Amino acid sequence: xxxxxxxxxxxxxxxxxxxxxxxxxxxxxxxxxxxxxxxxxxxxxxxxxxxxxxxxxxxxxxxxxxxxxxxxxxxxxxxxxxxxxxxxxxxxxxxxxxxxxxxxxxxxxxxxxxxxxxxxxxxxxxxxxxxxxxxxxxxxxxxxxxxxxxxxxxxxxxxxxxxxxxxxxxxxxxxxxxxxxxxxxxxxxxxxxxxxxxxxxxxxxxxxxxxxxxxxxxxxxxxxxxxxxxxxxxxxxxxxxxxxxxxx
Numbered sequence: 001x002x003x004x005x006x007x008x009x010x011x012x013x014x015x016x017x018x019x020x021x022x023x024x025x026x027x028x029x030x031x032x033x034x035x036x037x038x039x040x041x042x043x044x045x046x047x048x049x050x051x052x053x054x055x056x057x058x059x060x061x062x063x064x065x066x067x068x069x070x071x072x073x074x075x076x077x078x079x080x081x082x083x084x085x086x087x088x089x090x091x092x093x094x095x096x097x098x099x100x101x102x103x104x105x106x107x108x109x110x111x112x113x114x115x116x117x118x119x120x121x122x123x124x125x126x127x128x129x130x131x132x133x134x135x136x137x138x139x140x141x142x143x144x145x146x147x148x149x150x151x152x153x154x155x156x157x158x159x160x161x162x163x164x165x166x167x168x169x170x171x172x173x174x175x176x177x178x179x180x181x182x183x184x185x186x187x188x189x190x191x192x193x194x195x196x197x198x199x200x201x202x203x204x205x206x207x208x209x210x211x212x213x214x215x216x217x218x219x220x221x222x223x224x225x226x227x228x229x230x231x232x233x234x235x236x237x238x239x240x241x242x243x244x245x246x247x248x
Contacts (some may be wrong), residue, residue, distance in 0.1 A: 012184040018139035019062050020115035020179055022055040022087075023105030026068045026076065026122075027094030036074060037122050037225055043238040047225065049083055050078060055215045056085050058128060062113070063087055064218075072212035099199050103189040108187070116138065116185050118202045119177035125237050127211040131177060133216040138179035143200050145179070145205050146218030147172040175218040178202045184211065198216075 026038055026048055032179075038226075039045045048066070055061045060221050064085070068076050070093040077091040092108055094101030115138055119126065130146045137144035150171040156163035178201065188205040199205050203213040221237050223230060 001202070008194065016139075016184060017060060018115055018135035018179075019060055020117045020135055020138070021063050021065065021109035021113040021178070022058075022061045022064050022177070023065045023102065023109065023116060023118045023184075024055065025094065025098070025101055025105065026051075026053055026066060026072075026119065027101045038068070038076070039229070040225060041232060042124070042225075042234040046079065048079065048121055051079060051089060051119065051121045051126075052085055053083070054126055054128070055119070058088050058131050060132060061087060061117075062090040063110055065089055065102050065105045066091045066109045068092075070204050082104045086206075095193075097193075098201075099189055099192045099197075100206060102202055102205075103186075103193050106186050106189060113182045115179055116182045117177040117179040118185070121222060122224055123176055124225070125234070126175075126177065127219050130175070130216070130219050130222060133178050134177055137214045137216050138181070140216055141214035143178070143180045143203065143211055143213040144216055145177075145201075145203050145213055146175040146222065147215045148175065148218040148220055149173075172215065174203070174221050175200055175224075176201070178213070180206060184209075193219070 037047055040137055050236065052064060055064050057103060063078060064087045066076060066088060068075055073091050073093060080088050090108055092104060094104055094196050102118050105118065115135065134144045134146055148174055151169045153169055154166040156166060156170060184206060192205045197208060206213060223233055225234060
């Protein structure tokens with residue numbers, strides 16, 4: 001094969017649609033919310049259903065693995081079945097930490113998956129645009145996630161006083177889904193769990209291996225339901241989207 005033909009072949013292969021397996025995490029303890037997030041139903045629809053539906057409707061998602069607590073597996077499996085979702089391959093038990101739950105999820109995906117995305121169930125308003133942009137970036141850069149700029153003035157604490165100002169242009173707020181090459185995230189999470197390393201998101205796991213994660217533009221509606229105040233924003237997002245749909 002001529003060199004130019006070989007280059008075209010490689011380029012065409014790399015630009016194939018970034019199909020991925022989606023892992024949705026619903027195994028947290030919800031301490032700051034004051035009640036189990038799984039029981040929340042903003043706009044009358046359960047949070048889990050809203051989160052799963054977005055990935056069910058994505059043409060880039062081949063399968064969905066739902067990770068939850070062991071005592072909620074049957075409940076969520078029945079709930080998902082009731083909504084007729086076709087892409088949910090399994091509802092499985094997570095671990096004691098986020099890394100353990102993520103690892104359980106990625107290991108349950110199709111062994112032939114090239115990309116794996118991990119998403120917080122507590123972010124039920126993620127858009128198809130964010131999913132698509134993140135998947136495309138992961139295809140091209142091995143690891144990708146959505147971010148939004150920090151708009152507040154940020155200062156470092158110095159005891160009970162304010163310390164130095166941090167340049168907010170260097171800061172961003174991290175969202176999910178975070179999407180990775182399958183072998184990369186499996187290896188990274190295995191390493192983190194084996195060595196009991198602290199992580200608050202999955203990009204932190206690949207960072208331990210020296211891999212940088214590509215950023216894409218996030219969405220301010222892609223909020224994480226963490227405290228009761230977030231439910232007010234959730235209802236506002238739902239109303240806004242309903243109004244926009246009514247105008248179309």
